[in-house]
Amino acid sequence: MAKPSLHLEKFLPYRLSVVTNRISGALSRHYADRFGIGIPEWRVIANLGRTPGLTANAVVERSAMDKVTVSRAVAALEAKGLLTRERDAGDKRKSRLTLSTRGQTVYAEIAPLALGFERDLLTALTADETAQLDRIIDKLNGKMDGL
Template sequence: MSQPPDRNAPTGSAVDAAGDAVLDLERFVPYQLSLLSNVVSQEIAEAYGERFGLAVTEWRIIAVLGRFPGLSAAGVAERSAMDKVAVSRAVARLLERGLLHREMHDDDRRRSILELSDAGREVYSQVAPLALAYERELLAPLSEDERVQFSRMLDRLGERYGL
């Protein structure tokens, strides 16, 4: 017979009556992060998809290049922790839509540099305030101190993975 999980426990660990480890999936931090990320990404995709015709990967590329212009597709993938193939496909769609420019790197003709086009910068200038408003709404249940603490915790966890 399984013991009820401690809902205040910080992790998904529990022990059944035989002393065997039981994964309490609802309290398992990687699962919780994944669920939250999926829900947030889906909401953002719906909002930006309807208004700007952007998929999540496309928006992330625009956001990264809006903040860090002049990256290669590999650099965008690295900075955003997205799959290189997914980035490459999304870059192709953004180039086709005229939201990005691609130039060849002076030293290495095989490496291209990506920049937002004027149209891409316009999309970025419209979406960035919406994204910040969404973030405020997402974090609204937290106090200011909790938001600062949460940000610090995310930074510390991200450092472990080079983020």
């Protein structure tokens, strides 16, 4: 029986994890730190920036973040005055979340930085590779859906 020979440097889940963590870390240093905002908070802002009035649960569904993580991020953003909650009249369990003026300012400042970072990152790839990567990620996600 041959040795299993699992070489981490060639093991895809590991390789993905390393490169992803490097990218997320750099990105977080780039903007989040500078604005005193963590990644979950930033993701909430990004969602509300594009789609005001979402409930916390809608953010959970869109962002693939944990319920608890979103709950805390929302509380933190509210405490910082970056968003407001408004109880839904029809269903009092829900709150509609909206960026405050200051929240919108933060979004307007960070979003271009994030997009700039992405653009810079993608200079490493050809247009074709970028498209490939997108398709590959979709396929991997599809595979993960089927567990």
